[in-house]
Amino acid sequence: MSDELVKSGVTAFAPPPSPTYRYVISCKADQICISLEDQKSKKQWRTGYLTENAYLTSPNRIGNAVMTDYVSVFVEALDYLVETSSDCRIVNHSELITEKTRRKLTSVDDSLQLELSVKINVRQSTWAAKFVFDLDPISLERIDVLEAKFRDMEDELTAAKKLIEEEKSRKMVYLEACSKNVEKLNVAGQLLWDPIETDEFELSDDGSEVRFLVAGWYTMSLMVFLTPQAEGANIELQKNGKRLESSAVPYNCARNASASIGWNAHFNSNDKISVIATSSPQRVGADITVARIGN
Template identity: 25%
Template sequence: MTTPALDGKTSFVVAQRRLSCRYRVTKSEDTLSVWLEDRTSKEQWQTEALALKDFVTDKNVLPAGNIESYARCFVTCLAEDEATEDKAIEDDSVEEVKDNKGKRKAKNQDPDGNRAKKQKPSQGRALSAPTKDGSRTLTLWLDFGFPAFQGKVEYFLKLLPVEREFVDVIAAKMLDVEDDIVDLKHDVKRLNTLTIPPPREELAVIALTENNRKSENQYIKRKKAFSGGEAFELADNGETIVFKLGGVFLISMNIFHQSSRSGYPLELRVNGVAVNHLTGCKTNEGIQSSLTTMKKLESGDTLKLFYRGNYQTGDGNSMSIVQLRREE
């Protein structure tokens, strides 16, 4: 496994919130320290210069461990986005021994002749919420699964808040910009390797409002609020919607009027034939007639809305058509 650098980016879950941080592990001949920075708020924390006696106990001591090995251990726990490797790896030892029958075999073979496998350590990290004095506890751990040693070691490090100057915040923001540039370069490189599918043709949509009020037995005239695509157009008379492409369309309308006539005050007509009748219900603004329907229409079909009620249509009337599927 590639040894990670002594600084980088990491993350924690604190109070059910993901906290993204920078970390840096600094070591000297006989001490080490850990530094963290909240990438959002730019708050910083750091341990004191720690000697082995400050964090190593009988329960977490590493065999032949020194400052260098513990620093690498801490970085392994903190490092994020490392390449994933198989946890179970074959022991490559080729040292041979004789079994109780005098046969030679690899030292790491089990009685059935299979190579013994050892486990790479799994690692983790946790960060406490800040206390009243602003300090936090950083917990790092490693799980080992070697034949000669199995167990979990934990290290508890106290992080103290770091006083920041304005220039420190600016420097931290510059690092964020550099990271963003690196991420963008990676994204561009990844996108260059993708096969871009051909662009999908835009589905058409049109929204209409009433051009003026209509009395009984007249077609309602419309004007375009907005439109997109080429599936239909509003004729110059403002009454007729002409479909230039066939397909399946979602048609919605909302009409206010004052009609007191029984029956259906409005008709939706395709090619001059009524295909839907609209009833009405009383509202504070008068009678409201609404309809939402799907229609399969052909190229050249026409659509009109006919008002059969008495009195006039009201304000706020609207109609929209959305192409759901295109058929050549």
């Protein structure tokens, strides 16, 4: 194996007040090294790089297994029944039941003995295997302790960034827009919208289309107002130039008229909506409300 393989995580061997540990398993040149760091005191222990003969015996050797297979087995044993947060903290530490975990840590003077118990399944055969490692203490300089604390700060910063992103995803995505009340619409019959100030939507250059910048399911409510018309009109709500829904405005030569459309649809980022009025109606204005449903 020419490249170094490194796996890391956090683990615990008993409920509080027992400590929690950051573990690192690395292997290179067919040798493996396991290190543990007390997350509170920053004390560290490690095995040094071991050949197979140092931890494999006839009862625990897995047929045809390679080094990466054993690394996966050890990681699974250290992670078993452990739930971690994004800042590498164990969130269910108080719920751990020592008898059910697949690992045991014993203090021997200043050293530690790590036992990992796993169930091996090969060709419909199952047996329990135990791997034992002796970890010696590492003498840490002040700079090493500072580096360990800095690593914890990096984990906390990563977790904070993740929380911020999750909070952004839960942000209310909402738009209220009004169209310009013009004497006459353009040739295409498009309603032109007043400028909007939001990070989730933007207008096309000519103001005829509202572009979605955040994907999701949306509910929309459109109300179009018209002055007395010489003939009826039809209002059409479009998505990317294709009709979503339409509403007929009844002929009414004496009184103001209106038409409304309500619609729910999924929009991807950069999808656009527009409103078209046919039959060249005069003095047309509109309000539209758009809100994202859920996250």
